Amino acid sequence: MKAKVPKDFKAPDMTPYDGTTNPSHFLSNFRSCMYLTNASDATRCKAFPTTLTKTTIKWFDSLLLRPITSFNDLAKKFLARFSIQKDKTKNAPSLLGIKQGDRESLRSYMERFNKACLDIQKLSTKAAIMGLINGLREGPFRHSISNKHPTSLNEVQEWAEKYINMEENSRLGETLETRFSHPPRNKDKESRKK
Template sequence: MTTYDGTSDPSHQLSNFMSQMYLTDASDATQCRAFPTTLTKTELKWFDSLPPRSVTSFNDLAKNFLARFSIQKDMAKHAPSLLGIKQGDRESIHSYKERFDKACLDIQNRPMEVTIIGLINSLREGPFSHSICKKHPTSLNEVQDQTEKCINMEENSRLGDTSKARFSYPPRDNDKESRKKKTNPQRSP
């Protein structure tokens, strides 16, 4: 069981603990005794500071815990917050897409249309944003397919640019005669 350090949502910690206790079929008293083992130093000090006999059941303990640490509760994020995620000026489509996908994970009950609009409208001006706007994707799969194609093209062009830079050759002098004259100057009789 993971310990609670006070930085995350206390309801998640409580839910995980209760799931573990349910699996072991632990009694209310056992839950009250086991819960402090999931706390770290500062949170354990809070537990130790509870007045004696102030907790009569695990529900009491859970309510006290949530009341004390509820300030750490994760703020609910909503689908319109996706519209605030913008692709940076020099950011690749791949890294933008990863950032966008992480933001989507934080939103529950997110409408597909809002996700598509958020992804498309937040792209910077360029070939990909123009091509995806012309096709008007209607499903997330279509957007994913188009995005993957563009990411592959972007990666290939980046690899092509670096390989050209690494293996550049000096310009060739097509006029062999001029080279010969430079290396073997004619002697006058």
Template sequence: MRAKVPRKFKSPDMNLYDGTTDLKHHLSNFKSRMYLANASDATSCKAFSTTLTKAAMKWFDSLLPRSVSNFDDILHKFLTRFSIQKDKVKHAPSLLGVKQEVEEPLRKHMERFNKVCLEIQDLPTEAVIMGLVNGLREGPFSHSISKRHPTFLNDVQEQAEKYINMKENARLREPNWRLGNPHQSKENEREPKRKEEVGPEKPKRYHNYTPLRVSCVDVYREICHIEKFPPLRPIKNKKGGSRN
């Protein structure tokens, strides 16, 4: 008994073809799914349109009625229309164009470099190492790699991971990373000290005072004999000062 063919063959991990990516990879992926589903030729013709989008879908809709008799006809027309896109497939020399930007961290650059490597088929290890060294920004890691001349990709990745961890750990230990702006933190530390030195402002007991019509010296002469006001204390010893 023949197994039933599912209605939809598009899975979440199969990207739609828009006419700009690698058409051979798309066809290989589609054929594998049709083979696993044991789909007939007619079913493959109908299911193929569900894997297209944008320009590729417009091309499929533009096919004349009854111009396709089997799936091989669709493949021939499809390859004739989009075979020019095969020139856009990346090759090993394209790695030389992956440069580390001025403010780009090494971890982010390595992730971007590895993503480009995955898009290139049959990539030699020597080309990967050469492209990585060529694209690094000048610094301790690029100097270390250039001196050692590694021949294995695992060695390069291990060295890069060590350097990334060292930089990130050093960054976490910086006061600027933990406390924010260091100048701002210093100002915050000085602020309470200034308040302590000045002290809290005492509330005023009276708001209106009678202005004096005589000098303070005359006032003190008049009240110096009163016991409630003790005489002034002598000034403490100071260098170059008088005790009187």
């Protein structure tokens, strides 16, 4: 397929594809960028390799031996080659594997848990709350949230924020107490005593 790339064409500003993430998502982002620039089919074919890294460009270079008739043809070959990298479908029971570490802060656990929830499509509020409570280590927040029976994730977040603040204030207090409970030794006084 031979075509000139328009002079005013700007390649999409995308993170290059390295072969380790879901190719469908990458391809969808690329198509969106191309749609916004109103690029022709030929331009899409020419711009596509500029979004690949050294590792994946080797695959593209191997395509030169086989004819590509359209961008859809190129996209099908791309998906066929890298489809093994598709994200594994995650579901609500996968949340049961997310546990708060013994020394992990509540803030860190909540961030990890929330990120995991984003990967699950059609996650019910009830399943998310059950998964969150199940993963909490024993402590004041777990006891409090278990007895409260929250009905929304927003309610859980607000409740967690109070305990996060208490936890962080407690750590700050411990740090300050440790720092100021042992005044620095004055070397001059020690040497005079000797």
